[in-house]
Amino acid sequence: MSRLGVGAAEVETVLDRPETLPGQVVTGTTTISGGKVDQEVEKVLVALEATVEVERDDSTWYEQVTFGTQQVGGGFTIHPGQQISGRFELPVPWQTPITDVGGWHLHGMKIGVRTKLSISGAVDPGDLDPVGVHPLPVQEAVLAALGDLGFHFRSADVEKGRLHGSDLPFYQEIELKPAGEYARRISELEVTFLVDGAGMDVVLEADRRGGLLSSGRDELSRFRLAHHDTDRHALAGLLHQQLEHLGRRRGWF
Template sequence: MVFKRLLGSLGVGGPAVDTVLDPGPVTPGGVLGGQVHLKGGDADFTVEHLTLELLARVEAEHEDGESEGTMVFHRHTVGGAFRLAAGEAHSIPFSLPVPWETPITELYGQGLGIVLGVRTELGLAGARDKGDLDPLTVRPLPAQEAILEALGQLGFGFRSADLERGHIGGTGQQLPFYQEIELTPAPRYAHQVNEIELTFLAGPAGLEVVLEADKRGGPFSGSHDALSRFTVSHHDVGRVDWNAEVEGWIRGLVEHRAGYATQGGYPGHDAYAHHDAHGPAHHDAYGHGDSHGHRSGPGMGTVVAAGAAGLAVGVVGGMVAAEVVDEVGDFFEGDDEEDGGDGGDED
């Protein structure tokens, strides 16, 4: 066994840790399994706790621009309160619940440029040491995949994906960030909108699907965008004509946006249409005093083209999936990460 990471704060002769994740991607709301392998150092140590952290590379918008940083969005304690003797090999299996709102990192087996990681923290002798770091791969839930597949078949293309710090008002969002998937419009909508932005907020019962239309501007057009929110049950996946359903969503969103622009709207506010059973809601500014901005362009270099099988993912001009895996540590190493998500340690 080759251990990836010596515990730096304990110096040469300290324990080493290697976290091995079960093969294959996980899904939002699923379970991440694996084992943490420890190798004792030159002396005996008491392991006070062994905790796994889920990290994400998140963008934040400010008045003077954008920044990137690392956020810890879930922590799960998998063991502790045992003695690790000098030179001893010790393995601890784990099953870590994955938060429902965990962003997807791949589609049809190819990466989207979203960087998530699993980091092992070892509590030894009153100190915490950040140990092994592994990439986390998350595939879509069946409902998410059905919606993305329908968008591809309807002619929408995948422009980019990123994680944005903040909250979407009027939703049940739990994590301190959300995933935004930017789509190029299908040809029949290209004269009306620049792009469609898609966010999934998954939960035990289903999905909240937030769609935003960035209107194609003109000399007399307003700068307002339109948002619509829909709810989808996990149980409806096999009972819905998703092409027709999603087409109706997009058509309503675009028509709602056109009607809003015709009426002049309200300066500084977004139009927000609601299509669920939760009553009136509104679209707030996204956290920390920053209003929601709109970005276009390839981001991490991710480009997804619509194909016969739906959204077929291809990463060009940037970091391909294998390089994301190889360099995931570079994204998180040395960052001043922030805690977030659904609270502290879990037993």
Template structure:
């Protein structure tokens, strides 16, 4: 989607900017490409710089409740230091590295309700304006796709997804927020959990997978979260039986073996609950040794179909981008 805006703070008749992203979703860790197109206004202007920012709508929990805000999590300078003549068009190609921890916004074409955007900043003769805003679509990495597909095959259903401001202690998290994908439990696990939350923290070598089961209250105890952490490699994804692996993780999670119980509620910094995790799932065990039957592509698509049901319940398309734009205007330069 492209939004074209006249740069009001630069004056009527000033230049306009249009950032055009190359079509299709991008992967975490990949290069987002496109062009920034400038159209000169009624007079010549000096372009100080053109910058792009990745932004996200993030929830923050605090004592007073929950609020939403916009967080920038990536930036690059496209160009600058030139004069744009009146009425002239100037196009600048760009390549912006998408952080490995960038949240996933869709699964097999189904939006998950996650709001990401690319914001363009144009500085002209010392004045700045957030001149263009485009929606960013991110699809899962193969390992993320395989885990979610396995959960779908096991009978888990998609409930919601959001971005939480804060950090998960004991992990290699780098961004100031993390994604939680909330799932309804499979029938075989319904007695042991009310909900399963999945968080992916990817990096160039692999990925941390955080599973948090919201366990119901017992006769002698209150409800709590059982949490486990698993490390997998990007290599060998098609050659591992992910259904078997994820099912084993879940069995250990609900049995309380190798996990740490942390008190609810969700959304806060968990301190260091992941410093101890179950053995046998470190990087040295990531390549697996089994194939998953009829080919990973077919199995993943079949498993994810059930998981993606109801995923379109969040805000989408123009309404989403407009909400980010309104929030940015409220924030101003802060």
């Protein structure tokens, strides 16, 4: 009997809009096309998927991690030549990594919708349909304010693991290069956003020139913003205060 090989049923997903924001939904249509024989479709699953960096000992590699999985169909027989379509709405978790800022794609960031078809106990992972995740207004405002302070984007990655307040088994780090007064003492600033329905925690970690400030990951500064805290000038002042406070604690300034 054919399962998921040559002549098996296939699934195709078409997204209504391949762009979204954290906290919103991705909508689309799945279409299952029958193969050469009748097959029992047990489950049709859709999920978000991220490329995640894993570090262990002295090794680094990447994994595809699915999250927010939802069953959108199943429990029917698909016949040869038959097509069955269904709609879906897939919630985008608040802490989904962002992939695009200000019209620019963040290099290395890859988020998509994975459609899985379960037939007779075998699972076809299907194709990955890319999704662009744009920042919330408060996230965009924080990044713009850091730009006003002279920080420039260097890179971004998604690391496996959890911080206090994490909802997902990974978190995003946006790495910025300092300029001006900060460049004399900081070689790199890493920013992590931990968002929920009420607001957002901003986690800052800095590397001091000449060496790492702490072993492993050390939350050097963390503060809370509401979703409506989008005043760029006010945020620049707050971030400057946070960095000054951090510098006084660590003896930078």
